[in-house]
Amino acid sequence: MSQPSIPNTNPFKSELFTVATVLVAAWITYAMHLVFTVVPNEVTMGAVQRIFYFHVGSAFATYAAAFCMLIGSLGFLALKQNHLDSLQLAAAEVGLLFCSLVLITGMIWGQFAWNLAFSFREPRLVSTLVLWLLFVALVALRKFADREQAPAFCAVLGILGAIMVPVVVFSVKLLSPIAQLHPVVVEHGGLREATFRTTFWVANGAVVSMGLLFIWIRHRIALLEIRSNEQNI
Amino acid sequence: MNEVAQQITQQVPDTFNGMFIGYSVFWIGIALYVVFLGIKLKHLEKRK
Numbered sequence: 279m280s281q282p283s284i285p286n287t288n289p290f291k292s293e294l295f296t297v298a299t300v301l302v303a304a305w306i307t308y309a310m311h312l313v314f315t316v317v318p319n320e321v322t323m324g325a326v327q328r329i330f331y332f333h334v335g336s337a338f339a340t341y342a343a344a345f346c347m348l349i350g351s352l353g354f355l356a357l358k359q360n361h362l363d364s365l366q367l368a369a370a371e372v373g374l375l376f377c378s379l380v381l382i383t384g385m386i387w388g389q390f391a392w393n394l395a396f397s398f399r400e401p402r403l404v405s406t407l408v409l410w411l412l413f414v415a416l417v418a419l420r421k422f423a424d425r426e427q428a429p430a431f432c433a434v435l436g437i438l439g440a441i442m443v444p445v446v447v448f449s450v451k452l453l454s455p456i457a458q459l460h461p462v463v464v465e466h467g468g469l470r471e472a473t474f475r476t477t478f479w480v481a482n483g484a485v486v487s488m489g490l491l492f493i494w495i496r497h498r499i500a501l502l503e504i505r506s507n508e509q510n511i
Numbered sequence: 512m513n514e515v516a517q518q519i520t521q522q523v524p525d526t527f528n529g530m531f532i533g534y535s536v537f538w539i540g541i542a543l544y545v546v547f548l549g550i551k552l553k554h555l556e557k558r559k
Contacts, residue, residue: 290552319523326529332537375544382540383533390529492544499551506558
């Protein structure tokens with residue numbers, strides 16, 4: 279299978295990168311403005327509830343990364359092309375970043391709102407932890423496995439990681455809402471106030487777009503690494 | 512501030528610290544990843 283040409287340019291120096299970064303930065307600034315100056319404090323939890331906007335956004339960014347990882351993994355197994363392996367690598371790394379942020383911000387929110395940072399009885403928390411461990415395994419495998427074999431192993435593990443996402447999403451349905459602490463805000467018709475809803479979607483969009491920007495940059499860097507390795511051989 | 516508004520303000524728990532720590536952790540994580548990408552790119556440019 280012929281490999282597409284690998285770009286030999288610094289991704290930080292392209293015009294498209296500059297435009298995308300400015301747009302994402304503006305979107306995030308607007309989201310932060312809404313979170314900190316427009317939405318009022320939630321009555322029962324207070325200011326800590328504002329973590330919710332970027333916590334859920336990070337979860338959506340993790341799912342987006344897992345989707346890119348699935349495309350990269352399936353594509354690599356079918357076509358054996360370097361750029362698809364690089365997409366898988368980039369998505370796994372960014373997925374690990376955002377999944378870590380979901381877990382940490384969730385634990386901080388839980389500690390301050392319910393006095394409980396983590397519980398192994400919560401399906402959403404445990405399934406997210408499993409997803410995080412899969413991302414860790416992917417990054418570790420890429421680092422320590424044999425360079426020739428790593429792409430195929432990572433592709434298989436990447437598919438497993440992507441399969442874990444629906445488990446995380448639907449895990450809250452395993453127990454009744456009363457038996458678990460993790461809130462199911464959107465499905466239960468929460469966020470009735472227009473300002474809460476607008477802020478929620480703007481913040482989600484901002485964090486997901488930042489995640490996709492990171493995947494794009496990391497993908498380009500991974501391609502540059504491949505080219506550099508080929509030139510050094 | 513009228514009496515009702517004062518009561519609501521008193522009932523809302525003061526969890527500002529949690530929000531501050533949460534957002535600090537979020538942005539520190541993002542900043543560290545950006546630094547990691549920058550270091551990777553610098554190494555690549557040196558190898559050229």
